[in-house]
Amino acid sequence: MGNDAVQRLHELWAEISDIGTAASLLAWDQETHMPAAGAVGRAPVMATIAGLTHSRLTSPELAEVIEAVEESAGDDPVLLAQAREARRHHERAVKVPEALARAIAETSSRALMSWQQARAEDDFALFRDDLAEIIRLTVERAEALADGGNPYDALLDEYEPGTSENSVAALFSDLTPELSDLVKAVAESGVDVDESPAYGEFPERAQRDLGIAVATRMGFDFDAGRLDRSAHPFCTSMNPRDVRLTWRWDENDFRPALLGVMHEAGHGLYEQGLPGEWHRTPIGGSVSLGVHESQSRLWENLVGRSRAFWRWAIEPFRLVFPDHPEFAVEDIWRALHVVEPSLIRVEADEVTYNLHVAVRFEIERRLIRGDLDVDDLPGVWDDTYDDLLGVRASSAAEGVLQDIHWSMGAFGYFPTYTIGNLVASQLYDAASAEAGPFDDAFENGDLSGLLAWLRSRVHAHGSRWLPDELVDRASARPLTSASFLSHVRRICEDNYGVI
Amino acid sequence: MGNDAVQRLHELWAEISDIGTAASLLAWDQETHMPAAGAVGRAPVMATIAGLTHSRLTSPELAEVIEAVEESAGDDPVLLAQAREARRHHERAVKVPEALARAIAETSSRALMSWQQARAEDDFALFRDDLAEIIRLTVERAEALADGGNPYDALLDEYEPGTSENSVAALFSDLTPELSDLVKAVAESGVDVDESPAYGEFPERAQRDLGIAVATRMGFDFDAGRLDRSAHPFCTSMNPRDVRLTWRWDENDFRPALLGVMHEAGHGLYEQGLPGEWHRTPIGGSVSLGVHESQSRLWENLVGRSRAFWRWAIEPFRLVFPDHPEFAVEDIWRALHVVEPSLIRVEADEVTYNLHVAVRFEIERRLIRGDLDVDDLPGVWDDTYDDLLGVRASSAAEGVLQDIHWSMGAFGYFPTYTIGNLVASQLYDAASAEAGPFDDAFENGDLSGLLAWLRSRVHAHGSRWLPDELVDRASARPLTSASFLSHVRRICEDNYGVI
Numbered sequence: 001m002g003n004d005a006v007q008r009l010h011e012l013w014a015e016i017s018d019i020g021t022a023a024s025l026l027a028w029d030q031e032t033h034m035p036a037a038g039a040v041g042r043a044p045v046m047a048t049i050a051g052l053t054h055s056r057l058t059s060p061e062l063a064e065v066i067e068a069v070e071e072s073a074g075d076d077p078v079l080l081a082q083a084r085e086a087r088r089h090h091e092r093a094v095k096v097p098e099a100l101a102r103a104i105a106e107t108s109s110r111a112l113m114s115w116q117q118a119r120a121e122d123d124f125a126l127f128r129d130d131l132a133e134i135i136r137l138t139v140e141r142a143e144a145l146a147d148g149g150n151p152y153d154a155l156l157d158e159y160e161p162g163t164s165e166n167s168v169a170a171l172f173s174d175l176t177p178e179l180s181d182l183v184k185a186v187a188e189s190g191v192d193v194d195e196s197p198a199y200g201e202f203p204e205r206a207q208r209d210l211g212i213a214v215a216t217r218m219g220f221d222f223d224a225g226r227l228d229r230s231a232h233p234f235c236t237s238m239n240p241r242d243v244r245l246t247w248r249w250d251e252n253d254f255r256p257a258l259l260g261v262m263h264e265a266g267h268g269l270y271e272q273g274l275p276g277e278w279h280r281t282p283i284g285g286s287v288s289l290g291v292h293e294s295q296s297r298l299w300e301n302l303v304g305r306s307r308a309f310w311r312w313a314i315e316p317f318r319l320v321f322p323d324h325p326e327f328a329v330e331d332i333w334r335a336l337h338v339v340e341p342s343l344i345r346v347e348a349d350e351v352t353y354n355l356h357v358a359v360r361f362e363i364e365r366r367l368i369r370g371d372l373d374v375d376d377l378p379g380v381w382d383d384t385y386d387d388l389l390g391v392r393a394s395s396a397a398e399g400v401l402q403d404i405h406w407s408m409g410a411f412g413y414f415p416t417y418t419i420g421n422l423v424a425s426q427l428y429d430a431a432s433a434e435a436g437p438f439d440d441a442f443e444n445g446d447l448s449g450l451l452a453w454l455r456s457r458v459h460a461h462g463s464r465w466l467p468d469e470l471v472d473r474a475s476a477r478p479l480t481s482a483s484f485l486s487h488v489r490r491i492c493e494d495n496y497g498v499i
Numbered sequence: 500m501g502n503d504a505v506q507r508l509h510e511l512w513a514e515i516s517d518i519g520t521a522a523s524l525l526a527w528d529q530e531t532h533m534p535a536a537g538a539v540g541r542a543p544v545m546a547t548i549a550g551l552t553h554s555r556l557t558s559p560e561l562a563e564v565i566e567a568v569e570e571s572a573g574d575d576p577v578l579l580a581q582a583r584e585a586r587r588h589h590e591r592a593v594k595v596p597e598a599l600a601r602a603i604a605e606t607s608s609r610a611l612m613s614w615q616q617a618r619a620e621d622d623f624a625l626f627r628d629d630l631a632e633i634i635r636l637t638v639e640r641a642e643a644l645a646d647g648g649n650p651y652d653a654l655l656d657e658y659e660p661g662t663s664e665n666s667v668a669a670l671f672s673d674l675t676p677e678l679s680d681l682v683k684a685v686a687e688s689g690v691d692v693d694e695s696p697a698y699g700e701f702p703e704r705a706q707r708d709l710g711i712a713v714a715t716r717m718g719f720d721f722d723a724g725r726l727d728r729s730a731h732p733f734c735t736s737m738n739p740r741d742v743r744l745t746w747r748w749d750e751n752d753f754r755p756a757l758l759g760v761m762h763e764a765g766h767g768l769y770e771q772g773l774p775g776e777w778h779r780t781p782i783g784g785s786v787s788l789g790v791h792e793s794q795s796r797l798w799e800n801l802v803g804r805s806r807a808f809w810r811w812a813i814e815p816f817r818l819v820f821p822d823h824p825e826f827a828v829e830d831i832w833r834a835l836h837v838v839e840p841s842l843i844r845v846e847a848d849e850v851t852y853n854l855h856v857a858v859r860f861e862i863e864r865r866l867i868r869g870d871l872d873v874d875d876l877p878g879v880w881d882d883t884y885d886d887l888l889g890v891r892a893s894s895a896a897e898g899v900l901q902d903i904h905w906s907m908g909a910f911g912y913f914p915t916y917t918i919g920n921l922v923a924s925q926l927y928d929a930a931s932a933e934a935g936p937f938d939d940a941f942e943n944g945d946l947s948g949l950l951a952w953l954r955s956r957v958h959a960h961g962s963r964w965l966p967d968e969l970v971d972r973a974s975a976r977p978l979t980s981a982s983f984l985s986h987v988r989r990i991c992e993d994n995y996g997v998i
Contacts, residue, residue, distance in 0.1 A: 018547035022521040029524055037723035038741025048517035052551065224536035242537025
């Protein structure tokens with residue numbers, strides 16, 4: 001039975017994976033190429049495909065096969081990991097009753113619309129009832145998943161397997177006070193960074209050329225990938241040899257496009273580096289959203305904003321933007337490290353960013369715990385921003401209504417952004433210590449040493465270990481905020497004289 | 500049970516349709532956007548999705564539901580049509596044993612490769628064994644489908660429901676001798692048509708602009724569709740509000756791109772005109788390949804090559820190609836109606852085209868009947884070309900190896916091209932008699948009268964009737980080659996003085 005069970009698990013999972021690929025393509029197409037009028041017809045197709053995945057994940061045969069693999073795996077670590085990941089997905093699918101899953105899907109689809117309307121009209125009341133219902137259903141789902149455990153842990157587990165509310169809270173308890181102090185000190189420093197090197201006229205085609213040149217230099221293989229425009233940049237993968245990035249651009253500021261492409265290419269390198277031999281198996285995919293975000297943030301922030309990278313990049317930059325006034329590397333470094341408390345998360349700099357996440361984490365754990373009434377949410381949001389960042393939204397659209405996540409029932413998602421930032425810094429320090437320092441290589445446009453380290457320490461392992469173990473093995477210590485904090489302290493010191 | 504069964508049939512078919520949409524998107528993407536390296540990973544995904552469709556079509560529940568709908572439909576014509584189409588698809592899926600279907604899929608995939616190699620190396624022997632095996636398996640499949648009837652009819656039925664070998668043979672028996680005589684008379688006329696108005700320098704962007712302008716003028720809605728490049732032009736549809744055309748171009752001859760876009764937009768208009776209320780039901784799709792081809796050929800040949808159309812089109816043409824030498828409408832008409840016996844079907848003009856199809860029809864019915872040995876195929880191919888078109892290939896690549904169809908096991912497909920051409924002319928004559936003549940409107944760039952007629956007589960009916968009945972109702976007579984023959988006679992007379 002042992003070998004047969006392993007074989008059968010691979011067959012069943014290959015089908016689940018293939019259906020997932022179809023779903024990914026439908027989603028990619030919707031954001032990149034689908035004609036506007038096609039949207040109405042697309043939704044039911046995506047729902048049908050999601051239903052197929054669900055029926056496969058919940059099948060009694062899969063349950064039996066997983067059990068058989070567990071029994072016969074002995075101490076084969078790969079087989080045990082295959083069974084563990086298969087079981088995790090199976091149980092998450094089984095534990096949520098179908099009626100509840102359907103209610104969540106329907107409510108989300110309604111909530112998404114009322115959220116859009118509420119944001120457009122700057123009126124929280126339009127979203128209030130749907131949000132309350134989404135929260136109620138999410139709590140129900142979390143309790144079903146938690147099986148007597150902490151419901152918020154069960155939500156986190158979807159995006160960051162093995163992570164808990166307590167461990168996230170511990171990270172923030174180190175992070176939040178120091179960041180909050182730093183940000184306030186920066187605001188009080190009186191320093192006004194000159195951002196003019198980042199402004200100018202940047203034609204779409206030239207920005208695209210630069211993005212592709214830089215992504216290629218990072219090691220992203222465009223024979224096994226592509227770059228398309230979309231309203232919101234993202235990365236998706238059909239398989240490790242078909243990985244798709246998207247981008248958008250600002251004609252008067254080169255930073256969003258270039259750093260955005262580096263961000264997405266960081267995700268893309270992870271996908272292209274996943275182990276081909278485990279593709280279509282339970283451990284063939286990326287390990288978590290946090291680790292995924294660590295790859296994007298590492299390339300975006302620790303490479304793309306570094307002085308060493310710019311000593312090389314200034315030349316390709318001049319090539320595509322010949323009319324742009326010359327600037328020194330130090331000037332562009334300063335323009336790439338503006339720190340400013342602000343209201344909108346997606347526009348936040350790397351120092352303030354995690355404070356935006358801290359606000360959301362504090363609020364959503366209270367919502368799930370039942371400690372916070374929806375009617376109090378806008379006020380608590382504004383007060384927490386005031387408290388942590390020293391800013392207060394003048395409208396709900398710029399405050400509590402800015403994010404799409406809760407309308408989709410995606411609670412427990414926000415912390416993965418911060419985990420990603422912390423992991424990025426910790427991995428970068430570990431890579432530098434072991435395979436670096438990289439500065440000389442970066443100055444020559446050689447980013448391959450860093451990629452090789454990430455390939456062997458992160459990408460090649462798929463999801464054979466839980467994220468904590470992966471980070472621990474790769475960086476030889478458990479995740480803390482130390483690397484990240486020393487990184488942002490340097491920024492605040494160099495750019496604002498804040499010590 | 501009656502209403503419940505109808506409801507359940509709709510649910511089951513919506514799922515089949517949605518899975519089919521995912522398959523269509525995977526296929527479209529493969530030809531238009533998939534990175535080259537992604538091909539290896541794409542094949543198993545498409546096989547999995549095809550397997551899902553097959554399992555849904557063969558499900559015992561579907562069989563029961565169809566029977567229940569048949570029993571309760573009374574004489575409701577729409578319900579009867581829903582049941583008829585559902586049963587047709589169900590039975591075609593059920594009758595082919597799974598092992599045979601798998602053997603055909605595997606052999607086709609091997610044959611596709613050996614065909615490509617054989618064509619590249621101009622060596623029929625490299626394809627011979629796989630082709631023999633494909634034929635053997637196709638005969639087995641045809642016999643399973645035919646249930647004691649004529650196997651070739653069963654193959655035709657996949658593409659042209661209700662059509663038979665005999666009825667196709669009857670069409671060709673009218674068509675072939677007269678076309679063959681016409682073509683030979685043209686070759687002997689000594690007239691050499693001046694094609695220079697079609698030659699020049701035509702930048703990709705300008706060709707695309709013209710194609711989009713003309714397709715838009717035809718009524719193709721680009722808010723519900725798109726145009727992408729691909730190696731071989733095609734049209735595919737996700738739903739009536741998401742219809743995708745592809746194109747390619749020749750930088751030195753504007754005809755392939757412009758007429759190609761009109762051809763694909765003709766297909767696209769059909770898809771955009773299908774009844775939205777029947778979408779995701781058994782009768783919501785196009786009725787047959789032949790009728791589909793009639794829509795593309797009608798716009799390509801009867802509109803796109805007409806004098807009336809060019810009296811309007813010459814202006815947008817000059818707008819996008821300002822450097823092209825001026826020409827008279829009569830000159831371009833002549834260059835659009837070159838008749839020349841040639842070896843390659845896909846490059847054939849509208850007069851010779853059906854003779855290429857006649858060769859294939861004669862050969863493939865003999866192959867399926869067991870009257871022709873694979874080893875004799877290349878010789879018979881060349882002799883038949885000589886006989887019908889007066890030309891003989893100097894290489895297998897230009898002869899028997901030119902088409903992909905047989906390597907994929909697509910026997911019974913070729914006749915639909917000719918049916919399409921005949922239907923196009925017959926429908927155009929009927930539309931002209933009823934809603935035309937269109938010349939004055941065309942000259943003013945108004946193509947809407949023709950589209951309105953096609954919408955109401957063809958597009959709006961989905962597949963509620965079999966193709967024969969649809970054509971009969973739309974044109975008030977059964978399909979013959981009369982309209983088509985009088986159309987090509989006029990071409991040969993006007994351009995070559997052949998009477």
